[in-house]
């Protein structure tokens with residue numbers, strides 16, 4: 001029987017799942033793992049145990065879903081495709097490879113099919129069937145601490161506006177006031193490059209790119225960012241990209257819809273003034 | 278204690294690569310190959326633990342054609358004690374990689390598998406979790422800090438919202454994220470010196486049986502060319518016209 005099970009780790013994954021279900025042409029149910037902190041070795045068997053009657057199981061791409069769903073695929077010997085951006089049928093998928101510079105089309109040959117997907121490519125709608133909470137036993141790994149920040153800003157992966165900063169932001173306080181300040185004025189989220197995260201300017205969960213978060217806002221503002229392949233991999237789906245960089249030859253100007261050659265410390269206050277903030 | 282570090286040979290992450298004209302794969306002619314950067318971080322971590330604790334042995338393994346010897350020699354130069362090449366001309370999907378790594382882990386009786394979170398060419402981020410499932414071992418992906426105390430590993434891992442800390446009884450699988458460490462630089466003489474360290478070759482434990490077939494590889498369509506604006510006012514006007522600024 002062909003049917004999709006969407007594992008929801010966030011509330012918004014339920015509607016994202018509808019888009020995937022429509023593209024696959026399959027009915028779908030939801031397995032609810034929203035808010036669960038169960039470790040992968042406990043959650044994956046619980047999900048695997050719920051797969052009876054489903055040909056496909058999918059979750060929105062995130063660090064959490066990659067941790068758990070690949071373990072599910074290992075348990076059930078599933079055919080897994082990571083970061084699906086489009087479906088040609090229920091068995092042929094497209095996904096980015098080599099830091100987003102190429103798109104690979106793959107066919108799954110086995111069952112069940114295990115997917116992680118990027119919601120930006122799936123806008124269709126479908127009625128959700130059942131919604132069942134997942135229950136996991138205690139795991140082998142023990143979660144003994146967490147430092148998870150709940151900022152007041154919208155989630156990076158879902159924000160309509162993202163303002164990101166790179167290496168020249170100097171330190172955490174400067175990043176927060178300059179990048180965070182503009183993000184707040186625009187009601188958006190703050191993001192960062194790997195260089196900014198590695199040097200302690202921004203927290204790790206703000207990293208955007210090949211190996212960080214993938215964003216798809218209406219407006220992406222990159223301030224003091226050179227435009228490496230790895231960073232661009234995370235922002236390609238933005239509707240409009242604005243780059244502020246003082247080097248007129250910075251590679252980011254090749255990708256930006258609007259480029260402003262300027263010192264960000266002058267441009268950002270001027271931008272705030274121009275929009276009356 | 279034996280730490281197994283899988284090492285994948287990948288195209289240089291800083292090289293600009295293109296699809297082959299017939300769309301059957303990636304054009305790697307004239308491109309340098311490197312250890313997958315995340316595997317290099319995993320290797321550095323294993324070697325640092327070994328430098329502090331002489332009871333630790335670091336074993337590097339790669340699955341692939343004979344060219345992978347180049348990356349294994351580099352791994353030995355970085356400080357791995359020995360290396361295994363599971364030699365094959367076939368292409369394994371992540372599940373196949375997990376099956377082969379499981380066979381090596383069991384044959385060599387390893388205590389910890391420390392590997393990259395993802396390969397920077399295929400970007401799958403699957404093999405480690407599949408391997409942990411097949412072995413029935415606990416896993417800690419996206420590690421930013423790894424400590425061992427007796428038979429327990431304490432791992433601080435990056436999450437979507439920050440960090441969390443897991444304790445795992447060994448044996449366990451751990452994957453390296455960017456912030457775990459900065460790998461040491463190895464110059465060519467170091468690689469030549471490591472030639473005397475043992476490198477075994479063995480056949481795969483099972484034939485490749487991919488559940489995923491690659492049909493086509495094409496270049497990502499470029500974004501429409503943009504332009505430079507002369508002033509903040511011009512920028513604001515354009516963004517308002519596009520409807521992305523209120």
Ligand SMILES: Cc1cc2nc3c(=O)[nH]c(=O)nc-3n(C[C@@H](O)[C@H](O)[C@H](O)COP(=O)(O)OP(=O)(O)OC[C@H]3O[C@@H](n4cnc5c(N)ncnc54)[C@H](O)[C@@H]3O)c2cc1C
Pocket residue numbers: 283284285286302303313315316338339340341368369370371374392393394395396397398399400401402403404405487489490491
């Ligand atoms: C010409 C060509 C054709 C291909 N065709 C297909 C195809 O038809 N189907 C398909 O699924 N894939 C295909 N691939 C890609 C495939 O070989 C991937 O390498 C495989 O899917 C493993 O995934 P990954 O390396 O991205 O795993 P990830 O899960 O991203 O890797 C995680 C970690 O696993 C370890 N690892 C992965 N591979 C190895 C290895 N070989 N040796 C040691 N450690 C390793 C590393 O530690 C790595 O950091 C093809 C590749 C080429 C070059």
Ligand SMILES: Cc1cc2nc3c(=O)[nH]c(=O)nc-3n(C[C@H](O)[C@H](O)[C@H](O)COP(=O)(O)OP(=O)(O)OC[C@H]3O[C@@H](n4cnc5c(N)ncnc54)[C@H](O)[C@@H]3O)c2cc1C
Pocket residue numbers: 165166167168192193194195196207208209210211212213223224225226227228229230231234244245246247250262263264265290314315397
């Ligand atoms: C395996 C791997 C994975 C990676 N993953 C990621 C990833 O997920 N995300 C990511 O972002 N990177 C990633 N990287 C790193 C990436 O290659 C780049 O090193 C990084 O993106 C550069 O960050 P940056 O643009 O902040 O810094 P830089 O490249 O140093 O650029 C800084 C820019 O700021 C400009 N500038 C300086 N001062 C000012 C000023 N006052 N006003 C305006 N402009 C100014 C400069 O002209 C320059 O263009 C990865 C790398 C590897 C190898």
